[in-house]
Amino acid sequence: xxxxxxxxxxxxxxxxxxxxxxxxxxxxxxxxxxxxxxxxxxxxxxxxxxxxxxxxxxxxxxxxxxxxxxxxxxxxxxxxxxxxxxxxxxxxxxxxxxxxxxxxxxxxxxxxxxxxxxxxxxxxxxxxxxxxxxxxxxxxxxxxxx
Amino acid sequence: xxxxxxxxxxxxxxxxxxxxxxxxxxxxxxxxxxxxxxxxxxxxxxxxxxxxxxxxxxxxxxxxxxxxxxxxxxxxxxxxxxxxxxxxxxxxxxxxxxxxxxxxxxxxxxxxxxxxxxxxxxxxxxxxxxxxxxxxxxxxxxxxxxxxxxxxxxxxxxxxxxxxxxxxxxxxxxxxxxxxxxxxxxxxxxxxxxxxxxxxxxxxxxxxxxxxxxxxxxxxxxxxxxxxxxxxxxxxxxxxxxxxxxxxxxxxxxxxxxxxxxxxxxxxxxxxxxxxxxxxxxxxxxxxxxxxxxxxxxxxxxxxxxxxxxxxxxxxxxxxxxxxxxxxxxxxxxxxxxxxxxxxxxxxxxxxxxxxxxxxxxxxxxxxxxxxxxxxxxxxxxxxxxxxxxxxxxxxxxxxxxxxxxxxxxxxxxxxxxxxxxxxxxxxxxxxxxxxxxxxxxxxxxxxxxxxxxxxxxxxxxxxxxxxxxxxxxxxxxxxxxxxxxxxxxxxxxxxx
Numbered sequence: 024x025x026x027x028x029x030x031x032x033x034x035x036x037x038x039x040x041x042x043x044x045x046x047x048x049x050x051x052x053x054x055x056x057x058x059x060x061x062x063x064x065x066x067x068x069x070x071x072x073x074x075x076x077x078x079x080x081x082x083x084x085x086x087x088x089x090x091x092x093x094x095x096x097x098x099x100x101x102x103x104x105x106x107x108x109x110x111x112x113x114x115x116x117x118x119x120x121x122x123x124x125x126x127x128x129x130x131x132x133x134x135x136x137x138x139x140x141x142x143x144x145x146x147x148x149x150x151x152x153x154x155x156x157x158x159x160x161x162x163x164x165x166x167x168x169x
Numbered sequence: 170x171x172x173x174x175x176x177x178x179x180x181x182x183x184x185x186x187x188x189x190x191x192x193x194x195x196x197x198x199x200x201x202x203x204x205x206x207x208x209x210x211x212x213x214x215x216x217x218x219x220x221x222x223x224x225x226x227x228x229x230x231x232x233x234x235x236x237x238x239x240x241x242x243x244x245x246x247x248x249x250x251x252x253x254x255x256x257x258x259x260x261x262x263x264x265x266x267x268x269x270x271x272x273x274x275x276x277x278x279x280x281x282x283x284x285x286x287x288x289x290x291x292x293x294x295x296x297x298x299x300x301x302x303x304x305x306x307x308x309x310x311x312x313x314x315x316x317x318x319x320x321x322x323x324x325x326x327x328x329x330x331x332x333x334x335x336x337x338x339x340x341x342x343x344x345x346x347x348x349x350x351x352x353x354x355x356x357x358x359x360x361x362x363x364x365x366x367x368x369x370x371x372x373x374x375x376x377x378x379x380x381x382x383x384x385x386x387x388x389x390x391x392x393x394x395x396x397x398x399x400x401x402x403x404x405x406x407x408x409x410x411x412x413x414x415x416x417x418x419x420x421x422x423x424x425x426x427x428x429x430x431x432x433x434x435x436x437x438x439x440x441x442x443x444x445x446x447x448x449x450x451x452x453x454x455x456x457x458x459x460x461x462x463x464x465x466x467x468x469x470x471x472x473x474x475x476x477x478x479x480x481x482x483x484x485x486x487x488x489x490x491x492x493x494x495x496x497x498x499x500x501x502x503x504x505x506x507x508x509x510x511x512x513x514x515x516x517x518x519x520x521x522x523x524x525x526x527x528x529x530x531x532x533x534x535x536x537x538x539x540x541x542x543x544x545x546x547x548x549x550x551x552x553x554x555x556x557x558x559x560x561x562x563x564x565x566x567x568x569x570x571x572x573x574x575x576x577x578x579x580x581x582x583x584x585x586x587x588x589x590x591x592x593x594x595x596x597x598x599x600x601x602x603x604x605x606x607x608x609x610x611x612x613x614x615x616x617x618x619x620x621x622x623x624x625x626x627x628x629x630x631x632x633x634x635x636x637x638x639x640x641x642x643x644x645x646x647x648x649x650x651x652x653x654x655x656x657x658x659x660x661x662x663x664x665x666x
Binding site: 086087 | 274281
């Protein structure tokens with residue numbers, strides 16, 4: 024599916040954040056040794072959602088290209104909401120890293136597409152991408168420790 | 170992606186809001202139709218002269234106390250209103266989409282713009298300060314006090330049902346006046362919702378009144394001796410031939426904003442992708458129903474390669490515009506407001522063809538609607554080449570999703586076309602040259618000038634400008650000019666012997 028409007032991209036971002044949060048909630052249930060970290064990560068997602076919504080509702084006006092600012096192909100960024108049932112901890116971590124890579128790529132691509140049009144929205148997307156990069160690094164450290 | 174839930178369910182019986190009460194009208198009732206599917210979503214009264222008189226009486230009775238209310242206290246009412254508008258942001262936006270047809274992004278944009286005017290008016294304690302000179306002669310001081318005038322009438326159009334009355338009302342009440350708002354009878358729900366929040370915000374009864382209706386209400390406002398001024402946004406014939414002269418005849422202040430036929434001047438050195446997307450919003454956003462919409466593109470230069478690349482890019486992008494229900498978040502263009510407006514747009518397209526324009530994208534029938542909706546009010550994007558400045562599709566306002574393409578050799582010719590047009594609401598240039606942009610900005614006689622901006626919509630702290638046949642009056646809505654419009658300058662000279 025291709026998304027062009029700001030409204031649809033913001034809803035898609037919200038969905039990705041919710042899906043990713045539910046992934047980490049399951050990780051916390053399944054791997055109690057890192058539950059605290061996974062729950063904290065899941066909680067962070069709602070903060071990102073809030074940041075993105077605030078940026079969008081704060082900047083959207085009739086004068087900017089809200090309906091034409093994006094060209095997002097959603098298939099590239101979707102992922103499983105749960106860690107694979109057969110996966111051990113190491114592979115589940117790899118799946119989490121893969122999700123983070125997809126989300127970083129979504130936020131970076133969407134920011135690039137809309138940078139001339141949506142003011143604070145691409146800036147917020149880049150902030151979220153940066154925070155997710157830090158999260159990805161943390162997950163890679165965990166993976167190394169296994 | 171799912172279609173957003175409609176906030177209006179069933180049929181809303183719209184009432185007038187007079188003296189802090191919801192009052193039924195004695196007038197006849199008119200249906201309010203959602204243009205997406207033809208469903209009746211509300212019934213609005215066409216109020217009588219007596220009802221507008223009652224509203225003015227209520228406003229008149231409230232004025233002395235409201236005027237005495239300190240500006241900081243008036244600002245607190247506006248702060249509460251602002252908070253309530255924010256809290257209800259999404260519902261207010263969806264109501265606009267339901268009653269008007271615009272996309273949800275456009276409605277949210279309209280809500281934001283409306284709220285920004287309330288925010289600016291919250292600064293009234295400083296905005297309304299006067300000035301003074303000590304010792305204009307020895308021992309004599311002189312100062313100016315901006316004072317409210319009384320009651321103002323605010324007449325709104327159908328294309329921005331939420332935002333446009335807010336270009337005036339927050340400033341009018343912030344400065345100590347009382348208002349009577351007449352929303353467009355085609356789209357009365359947004360103003361009804363705002364009035365509900367005004368009530369909740371605790372404005373005293375009679376300060377903010379809403380009277381629904383048509384010509385009778387407008388005439389009642391224009392003729393009423395107790396109304397000090399009118400702000401109007403609508404078509405040029407009404408602004409020029411009705412509102413402006415009638416206000417003059419009855420000694421009222423007036424802001425009468427009319428129509429437009431705006432030009433987007435394209436230089437070959439522009440950023441092509443950004444320009445094309447800006448033009449999509451400018452020409453086809455709000456289905457072309459806005460006075461800041463581009464109506465014609467003027468392409469400068471004889472670079473055929475650029476011309477063809479530009480035309481192909483514009484047509485390819487416009488072809489892909491997703492048309493449908495504005496509550497579907499993927500939709501980029503909604504329907505026009507009603508069948509009469511659609512007919513008028515179609516007749517302009519026919520007139521363009523008759524006068525020699527060539528259709529390169531035909532939005533009259535060559536478009537798909539996303540979802541199962543009748544095509545009653547829908548149109549696709551239409552693009553016409555070989556357009557000449559003297560054609561009706563240039564000299565008159567179309568108010569629909571159409572783009573005419575004019576080609577000229579020089580920037581001088583482009584500016585001359587802009588300046589020879591009777592309207593001067595908003596013109597823009599797309600270029601990467603600062604020198605060219607400055608030349609355009611300096612010379613073009615337009616109220617709102619854009620540089621690489623397709624919709625030249627001034628922020629709330631700037632006046633919504635406009636010139637010649639696009640504007641009748643002196644001061645404009647929004648910002649400091651609105652404060653000036655809604656106040657009289659009282660000058661005091663003081664000596665204490």
